[in-house]
Amino acid sequence: MISEAELRRVAGRQGADPMLVDLDYVLGCFPATLFRRDEAAALCFKGGTCLRKAYYADYRYSEDLDFTLTGSIDREALEGLLEAVAADATDEWALDFRVRPLHVHVVNDDYGKESYQARLYYRGPLRRTGNPRAIRVDVTTSEVLVFPIRARPILHPYSDAADLADVRVPSYDLMETASEKIRALAGQRRYAISRDVYDLAQLVDREGLDALRLAVALPPKWQVKGLTPGPLDLERLDVRRDEFRQDWDQNLLRLLPTSTVADFDLNWGKVKALLTDVNRQWPGGAR
Incomplete structure (x- = not known):
């Protein structure tokens, strides 16, 4: 994990809220750990966070993790995967992803189709005490992909970028x-x-x-x-x-x-x- 001082320097350079940069840092770390697991091959990264983390380092900030299910994984298996990744990421990055239990729920999307949703609670470099923050994780289960899936690196503008340089994330084509x-x-x-x-x-x-x-x-x-x-x-x-x-x-x-x-x-x-x-x-x- 980077230091609070580094995070605040990045926020100052970019003219951004430090808590938003804290979240941005976490949104690079968690997917890196996730996609080191074979089971994550059933997920394809998408949405605004994908645009920032897989294509444009200067893009707008984002607050959620969005995926489309391209393989076979049910609610229980997805919950188990995310719990395992939370444990691994806590050890790997010294971020606390186990501050609250993680549960995957079945919900309806904007079109009335079944999808999965979870809230991933964490403590990042700026919040080591007090109430934890949460990232919403959405997994779309009914989607057709028209364009090829792209294997993309994670764009991580922090001093520990080398620690995730090996990761390639299956991502939406633009x-x-x-x-x-x-x-x-x-x-x-x-x-x-x-x-x-x-x-x-x-x-x-x-x-x-x-x-x-x-x-x-x-x-x-x-x-x-x-x-x-x-x-x-x-x-x-x-x-x-x-x-x-x-x-x-x-x-x-x-x-x-x-x-x-x-x-x-x-x-x-x-x-x-x-x-x-x-x-x-x-x-x-x-x-």
Whole structure:
């Protein structure tokens, strides 16, 4: 484990809340220990934490661990795996992942499909006493992957990075991430999550997403969740614009270093342009 002094120096350089950097450190350590185990081959890393930890070291901070189940593992086996990893990671990193019991629960995702969820309690470099913090671990059990899984290193901007340099994590392809972000923005989430807007806009800027490839990938993504494939309802999305803006101000901006400029309207425009292009490529025409 790195020292509190190092962690605070990193937070100062990045203009970030030290507790957010504390969490970021842990979000590198735990997956490193997890994917040293053969059983973890049934999991594929995804979401905003995957973008930061597997692709872009300068990306926004994240707070959860998200995976898609690509192999066979039931709730009890997953709970046993996470408990074993928590014990190993406690020994390996001198972080306390056993401060509270870990339990995996069966829950319904945004589409009413069964998935697994757990809360991983820990004490990081900044919190050795008091109430522990928690990381939510989500494992999607019903998903179809359209693009190849990528083996990625863990990006870990701390002095002990060499201790996890050997790890390669099965991770979502960036187009896979974009397709699921688009599905979420299509109106299926109960709540407006501005991270979806930010992440898609970032992928547009960094990767120049191919609208035709996305249009081809989206129908199976719809079908696996019990949705009827069809062009994106951009009018419905526009109705929720203020909801996304409110969430942007409340929940997205705090995940960014103070030096990062993130204008909601600019990012919204980039996403709308991408979705309009996807609709143009959709078989049968756009709405």
